[in-house]
Amino acid sequence: MNLGEKILAAHSGKTKVSAGEFIDVRVDMVLANDITAPLAIQEFGKLGVNKVFDPSRVVMVPDHFCPNKDILAAEQAKLMREFARKHGILYFEVGRMGIEHVLLPENGMVLPGEVIVGADSHTCTYGAVGAFATGMGSTDIAMAMATGEIWMKVPPAVKFVYRGKLKKWVGGKDLILFTIGQIGVEGAHYSSMEFAGEAVDLLGMDGRFTMANMAIEAGGKAGLFAVDARTIEYVKPRAKRSYRIYKSDKNATYARTFEWDISKLEPQVALPHLPSNVRPVSQVKNVEVDQVVIGSCTNGRLDDLRVAAKLLKGRQVNPRVRCIVIPGSQQVYMQAMREGLLGIFVQAGVAVSTPTCGPCLGGHMGILAAGERCCSTTNRNFVGRMGSTKSEVFLAGPAVAAATAVVGRITSPLEIAR
């Protein structure tokens, strides 16, 4: 069995499962946010049960439209907060929260070998710690909250092997954008993607979170990394419950295997309006931007801010550009402050925000007008994702985004730094 099958077998009381099989799976953590929880709470109410299956395994995070962007958002957040209090489930208030997919791993709430379901498509992020994690809708999540179980179809697995070492200024975002560019937005349709090879072995946890995060942009159900010394180093001080490590068998079956030498890979950019519309940055010429966003569940972690700060240190954001940096959680914010990164940003003319999804989904904190362009470290560049249907979003990693903020057009970091 491959890694995904092993975890799913262990959670469905079976010795073996294989692709295509329908199974009932026991879940270790159930997640919802201020947008998806209200619907889930409504459906939960229809079940006629009066408690969640285990309050220590249900978590709600007000991150999308919070701090409340308007009255309707405030009502949704309130509904969720009251439900969380009533049922004694895990909840992180504004000022103590973060974007869910930054927050949960950071707090040791998603662990190797676990099954995590969330009413958010980027729940797949937790594959970075070797958890089988996948996004679902509100009704599914309501049922999981009530029963601690969910039905799944065992997905086929697709393996991605990255040979060689990454060049300077090239990171996890570039690897995953490159991958989606190669296989397309449904290239891993319904599959569990397994990432392997020298390049990802050398990648820090933050880079792995970025890659697992965007499995959904290739149509994937999950994006998994094998647990190694780096994972353990990350998870051990954070975990509050025990966990099990699973490994793919030597003879595990994969529907497909892709293998690439990435030692010459340049930073990558996804042009509007699909995450698969990817080019090396050197081929993206004369694209002037109005806004740069560095943040989100894809690239709002400490390593991302460190890269951006390196490029912004002693430089100024181009006068034509609005640059917004959004640390992914209070912990990231605090550490960025300790390391002096926030000072570097503010000196450079960056607007630094409290943690929120904000502009990533066109919520608040940096909405685009018609005709405007944004270079963003987020994960989707669909029509209207960040504001007007006549605006454009270019996806990139934090290095390209920071260099672009300085120059005012989409730029390789090598143009301003060595």
Add this chain to the structure above:
Amino acid sequence: MKLRGAVHKYGAHINTDVIIPARHLSLSEGADLARHCMEDIDAGFVKRVKQGDIMVAAANFGCGSSREHAPLAIKASGISCIIAESYARIFFRNGINIGLPLLESPEAVHGTKNGDVLEVVLETGEIKNLTSGKTYRAAPYPPFLLDIISAGGLVEYTKRRLEKAK
């Protein structure tokens, strides 16, 4: 169950951000969401759509965000079922869960134009194009999903399971 309606046809990779843009996600009632359905890709849809109409689309329909608001908006707009070449998996689950029939039939998609009138028999997966006279077939649901569908969606299905467990 027999469904009959005029076709609203779309291309590939129709994502949930264009089906219901995030600026409307503070709404959760179907009728409120339906007023903005497809607004960012087809601003005239809400005015044109009639009760019972059928949405037809190419591959990977409903990709992107997990928002259940997307199938809710489509259902409440009057659409009786969707026929696509394929669906993104979260959208597929959501559709089944809330009782919006989703059929998979590349040949029916290819053989259908905007405005054609289709007749669909859900039990057999038979799709008749009344405008062209041609007939197509959709892939049958696996038995496991049929159980959920025949229970009337995931809430009812789970309710029954919970009662049995007692």
